[in-house]
Amino acid sequence: MSYAIFVNGQIHHVEDDGQTPLLWVLRDTLKLTGTKYGCGVAQCGACTVHVDGQPMRSCTLPLEIVASSQITTIEAVEGAEAEAVRAAWLARDVPQCGFCQSGQIMCAVALLRTVGSPTDGDVDTAMSGNICRCATYNRIRAAIHDAAGTLRGQTT
Amino acid sequence: MTESKVEKRRFAMTRRRLILGGSLVGGALVVGYTATHPMQVAGAILQGGGSDPEPSVFGPFVRIGADDWVTVVNKHQEMGQGIHTALAAMVAEELDADWDRVRVVDARGNFRAYGPQLTAGSNSVASNWDTLRNAGAAARTMFVAAAAARWGVSPQSIAIRDSIVSHTGSGRSATFAELLTDASRQTPPQAPELKQPEDYRLIGTDRVRRKDTVPKITGGQVYTQDVDLPDMLVAMVAHSPRFGGKLARFDASDALKIPAVVDAFAIETGVAVVAENTFAARRGRDALRVEWDDSKAETRSTPELFRYYHEVAAGRTDIEPNVLETKGHPDAQFGSDVLEFTFDFPYLAHAPLEPMNCVAQIDGWDIKIMSGTQLVTLDQVHAARIGLTIPGKVDIEVLPAGGSFGRRGTATSDFVVECLRIARHTNGRPVKLIWTREDDMAGGFYRPMVHHRAWIELGPDGFPARWRHHVVSQEMVPIGGNFQNFEGITGSPYFVTASVVDGKIFSPSHPVQCGFWRSVGLSHTGMVMEHIIDQLARQARRDPADYRWALYQRAGAARHLAVLNELCLKSGWGSPIETGWARGMAITECFGTVVGQVAEVRIQEGRPVVRKVTAVVDCGIPISPDQIAAQMEGSIGFGLTAALYGAVTLKDGFVQETNFDSYPILRMNEMPTVETHIIRSANRPTGMGEPGVPPIAPAVANAMLILTGSPTTSLPILSGNALGNSNVSVRS
Ligand code: FES
Ligand code: FES
Numbered sequence: 001m002s003y004a005i006f007v008n009g010q011i012h013h014v015e016d017d018g019q020t021p022l023l024w025v026l027r028d029t030l031k032l033t034g035t036k037y038g039c040g041v042a043q044c045g046a047c048t049v050h051v052d053g054q055p056m057r058s059c060t061l062p063l064e065i066v067a068s069s070q071i072t073t074i075e076a077v078e079g080a081e082a083e084a085v086r087a088a089w090l091a092r093d094v095p096q097c098g099f100c101q102s103g104q105i106m107c108a109v110a111l112l113r114t115v116g117s118p119t120d121g122d123v124d125t126a127m128s129g130n131i132c133r134c135a136t137y138n139r140i141r142a143a144i145h146d147a148a149g150t151l152r153g154q155t156t
Numbered sequence: 157m158t159e160s161k162v163e164k165r166r167f168a169m170t171r172r173r174l175i176l177g178g179s180l181v182g183g184a185l186v187v188g189y190t191a192t193h194p195m196q197v198a199g200a201i202l203q204g205g206g207s208d209p210e211p212s213v214f215g216p217f218v219r220i221g222a223d224d225w226v227t228v229v230n231k232h233q234e235m236g237q238g239i240h241t242a243l244a245a246m247v248a249e250e251l252d253a254d255w256d257r258v259r260v261v262d263a264r265g266n267f268r269a270y271g272p273q274l275t276a277g278s279n280s281v282a283s284n285w286d287t288l289r290n291a292g293a294a295a296r297t298m299f300v301a302a303a304a305a306r307w308g309v310s311p312q313s314i315a316i317r318d319s320i321v322s323h324t325g326s327g328r329s330a331t332f333a334e335l336l337t338d339a340s341r342q343t344p345p346q347a348p349e350l351k352q353p354e355d356y357r358l359i360g361t362d363r364v365r366r367k368d369t370v371p372k373i374t375g376g377q378v379y380t381q382d383v384d385l386p387d388m389l390v391a392m393v394a395h396s397p398r399f400g401g402k403l404a405r406f407d408a409s410d411a412l413k414i415p416a417v418v419d420a421f422a423i424e425t426g427v428a429v430v431a432e433n434t435f436a437a438r439r440g441r442d443a444l445r446v447e448w449d450d451s452k453a454e455t456r457s458t459p460e461l462f463r464y465y466h467e468v469a470a471g472r473t474d475i476e477p478n479v480l481e482t483k484g485h486p487d488a489q490f491g492s493d494v495l496e497f498t499f500d501f502p503y504l505a506h507a508p509l510e511p512m513n514c515v516a517q518i519d520g521w522d523i524k525i526m527s528g529t530q531l532v533t534l535d536q537v538h539a540a541r542i543g544l545t546i547p548g549k550v551d552i553e554v555l556p557a558g559g560s561f562g563r564r565g566t567a568t569s570d571f572v573v574e575c576l577r578i579a580r581h582t583n584g585r586p587v588k589l590i591w592t593r594e595d596d597m598a599g600g601f602y603r604p605m606v607h608h609r610a611w612i613e614l615g616p617d618g619f620p621a622r623w624r625h626h627v628v629s630q631e632m633v634p635i636g637g638n639f640q641n642f643e644g645i646t647g648s649p650y651f652v653t654a655s656v657v658d659g660k661i662f663s664p665s666h667p668v669q670c671g672f673w674r675s676v677g678l679s680h681t682g683m684v685m686e687h688i689i690d691q692l693a694r695q696a697r698r699d700p701a702d703y704r705w706a707l708y709q710r711a712g713a714a715r716h717l718a719v720l721n722e723l724c725l726k727s728g729w730g731s732p733i734e735t736g737w738a739r740g741m742a743i744t745e746c747f748g749t750v751v752g753q754v755a756e757v758r759i760q761e762g763r764p765v766v767r768k769v770t771a772v773v774d775c776g777i778p779i780s781p782d783q784i785a786a787q788m789e790g791s792i793g794f795g796l797t798a799a800l801y802g803a804v805t806l807k808d809g810f811v812q813e814t815n816f817d818s819y820p821i822l823r824m825n826e827m828p829t830v831e832t833h834i835i836r837s838a839n840r841p842t843g844m845g846e847p848g849v850p851p852i853a854p855a856v857a858n859a860m861l862i863l864t865g866s867p868t869t870s871l872p873i874l875s876g877n878a879l880g881n882s883n884v885s886v887r888s
Contacts, residue, residue: 135791
């Protein structure tokens with residue numbers, strides 16, 4: 001079947017089975033490979049994208065369900081929060097192998113868009129669905145706080 | 157002074173001889189693994205591992221371009237451990253290059269140019285320390301000579317700083333790019349002078365940072381999973397659900413009805429389904445009907461296997477042990493006051509976040525492979541065997557790996573070989589083999605299951621007088637008599653007061669494949685030795701730090717002593733701590749690096765909670781303090797995951813933990829804060845990818861011993877029942 005999906009501000013017509021997880025549509029059909037496959041069962045967060053602004057696990061979202069949503073992937077996430085997060089990630093050299101980091105960044109950006117000054121508890125809640133097998137957690141936490149600080153500085 | 161003389165002599169060997177030396181090392185390893193294929197061994201040595209790389213007058217590891225950038229060639233696998241950074245810093249330091257204009261590229265598999273390409277044993281820093289400093293220093297000498305000649309001044313009056321070559325007297329200066337042609341005409345010196353550590357401007361500073369962060373935060377980094385080639389197929393394989401099972405028969409008629417499924421066929425490891433995309437391959441595989449022949453398969457369950465291991469340790473089977481440590485009369489009778497310790501450890505999966513995968517294409521005699529792989533040279537040999545060609549025809553593009561922890565470095569090159577076997581069926585079309593998370597978890601090459609049994613008699617002074625130690629564990633590789641599983645016991649400083657040591661390993665063999673798992677043998681011996689020592693200290697009514705101090709002192713273990721002293725200082729050892737909390741300590745040496753950790757632990761609802769870990773490391777000259785800290789943090793998270801949760805168990809031979817819901821990984825809310833302190837050292841640097849793992853489990857267990865009075869006798873701490881042991885329970 002043919003579906004029209006909105007990804008990164010563009011409309012794409014894709015011929016795929018409606019049951020195909022969004023993850024594989026992004027990766028195989030649209031060649032947006034920044035979104036990773038880590039578990040396929042919504043356990044690791046490596047496949048996180050924004051669906052209508054919400055962080056969602058694309059590995060368990062069938063194509064037919066997201067056909068009318070606005071989808072944003074790591075390749076196109078932008079705005080003040082995304083910039084602040086990337087700058088903080090870079091300043092602390094957060095990634096090790098890097099494989100989880102697209103998903104981590106998508107979740108961190110979504111967190112900062114809703115909570116300006118997250119507490120450690122907020123960070124735990126927002127980020128505990130994302131596994132980092134390299135255990136870069138402390139740097140992720142510190143970078144989120146850095147990014148929040150940057151964003152507060154920009155608004156005052 | 158002595159050290160630099162030795163180094164000069166070593167480099168005085170010609171490059172040809174250095175590389176020949178490398179081939180012999182690689183040759184020996186290759187012989188050990190594939191003795192039945194002497195032609196491939198000969199091929200690896202004689203033909204090299206590929207065509208010449210991009211030629212550079214500065215040797216195989218350094219390229220300098222007209223853009224003034226210095227490119228360092230990384231012959232190792234970057235899997236998160238940051239090796240690319242450490243290697244680049246060695247070159248940049250000696251070359252006095254501007255670090256901000258240094259980039260790193262990953263070498264393709266090329267035995268002739270780079271020697272053996274094997275990333276293992278936290279060895280890449282140590283094994284490249286001479287080669288890469290010499291490469292940088294040789295290039296520097298060539299620029300100095302070129303500038304001296306151009307300006308008619310003595311080489312001694314030339315300085316280089318941040319890639320600018322200058323003459324102090326006249327104020328003249330030039331960039332590398334401007335001097336490039338002249339420099340390339342110089343003869344590379346055989347024994348360039350190397351800096352003394354006190355003159356380092358880059359190494360050891362916080363400027364030595366990763367070079368790959370930007371692609372990893374933009375989604376731009378290409379891993380094997382992301383490779384997309386024209387006309388590429390995607391493959392998945394139905395593997396035997398039991399280890400050692402063989403394909404009996406299969407029916408692919410339903411699979412082949414699925415649009416975009418191209419073919420399905422039997423290969424040595426199961427049934428391969430190839431399709432135009434990943435999801436179709438997955439659906440095709442799900443639609444297969446497969447019957448397995450389990451006549452030679454492992455059908456036991458984990459509790460049964462442990463019972464069997466206990467029988468083996470007690471000497472009640474016909475498995476003959478291998479003696480790995482002995483002192484005095486090993487057969488000596490032990491007295492009745494002997495203390496007895498037992499430990500059980502389960503299989504552990506590496507579970508890197510990127511499951512195994514590989515891209516391969518066979519085109520006549522030529523084989524092309526793209527994959528993140530630790531043992532490139534070995535893969536070339538195995539690939540040549542499968543593709544019926546010579547290793548020189550196997551071109552491997554080594555991609556960064558989304559984690560590995562030893563999984564992407566197996567003696568059989570398992571997933572690379574599997575991909576090639578599929579590629580033989582695709583008429584020259586490239587094929588990307590994808591393992592699902594479930595394939596990866598159930599796919600073996602685990603840290604082995606291990607049983608330890610130790611009998612120790614204390615002398616009147618409270619220190620070990622007799623120590624008998626039996627280990628039962630499958631071999632990780634079929635060479636070396638299983639010594640890898642005894643590392644950490646062998647040569648322990650805790651044997652110094654013992655007049656009798658009797659160390660043996662029993663190596664049962666069954667179809668579950670085992671392999672190297674981050675920190676290898678220390679992943680269990682570290683726990684055993686460090687938890688025993690706290691129990692002995694308790695028996696002797698001494699403080700654990702004090703007890704270790706006395707043993708290290710007598711053993712002359714100067715580096716352990718220094719780590720212990722610093723650890724006590726930085727962790728507040730001995731100072732009061734809130735009620736309900738306790739500190740536990742452990743110190744291990746792994747691949748030449750000594751690490752001590754103190755964990756602050758309390759027990760909440762029956763579970764240990766670790767809030768903070770203070771870590772001290774002696775890894776010789778620290779190259780990148782930031783990356784040393786990063787590896788310490790990561791290793792603690794990795795080791796704590798194993799300590800709390802890690803277990804792959806079998807039920808009737810079937811793996812029970814096949815995804816992260818049943819094989820939990822430590823998450824953000826459980827990660828302790830980590831403080832890393834680095835011992836100042838002028839010794840040759842040693843590795844950091846693995847040595848931070850072993851101490852955390854015993855540090856936590858030692859704190860729990862204080863809190864509960866009960867020793868930990870098996871891991872993981874939180875799911876002992878899965879192992880069929882009744883002796884694991886957390887008391888609060
Ligand atoms: S791949 Fe989707 S959550 Fe793991
Ligand atoms: S950086 Fe490797 S999994 Fe997170």
